[in-house]
Amino acid sequence: MNKKAQAAMEFLMTYGWAILVVIAAIAALAYFGVLDPSRMLPEKCEFPAGIDCIDKAAIDADADTVGIALKNNIGFGMTIDDVTSDNSTNGCSVSNYTLSPTGTISNNQQVTITVDCGSVSAGKFDETFYVTYTNAETSLQHKAVGTVRGRA
Template structure:
């Protein structure tokens, strides 16, 4: 009886040792593929523009030449005054644009407006790769006035051209 349990435990140990090494080799291979960028999930993710219900994102473009363009539709339900629009990225270096778009006053509900930032630098955006630009829009309704400012955050995740 003693020999029977010894053979079972030896078989279990050999099984764990054999397949443990194989599992370790697979983990090392996956780590190497991820390190060299072959398993980069951002390459297969679709382009997107999210703003919530307040604004509908109709079109967008991130350029490595220093421009950022976005076309938005006012979906708030009433006319608004945009007081500020700021851009940022998740990069360590700041995304700075020297020329900002004109902020619309009396932007009527349902109207579409194009916004273009130019002379933008930093942000870690590289041509041919995907980039994410975060947008913060501060506005107030024309009826309520500037005492009732609201803030909407949105993001554009797209290929940088």
């Protein structure tokens, strides 16, 4: 009976130390940022159906700008009236934006929006942008909500 208790105790001690070493290794990896999920998240640019991102966003921390390339696939021409953000993660308060080309964007035409943010910090960038546009056929105004994620 005594030998069984000793064997059980040796089993627990041996594997207990092994588990402790594994936990310490995982904690060290997490502390040094190897297991940081933001480093593993892919870059993305998502807008609702009809307004398609045709490339990942160009995020420049030095110039404090974000470039978004969109394609109008909603079936009619549109005019972009305003671009704003929610200032959630990076504090990208849109101070100005430029469109290329300007004016009415025909169906299947591409447009590049360059947003001047107040400050874009180097590293992870995750922001929600609101693009307000007017339908060229009905003159009704709509708002498209898009997400841009990447690294500056």
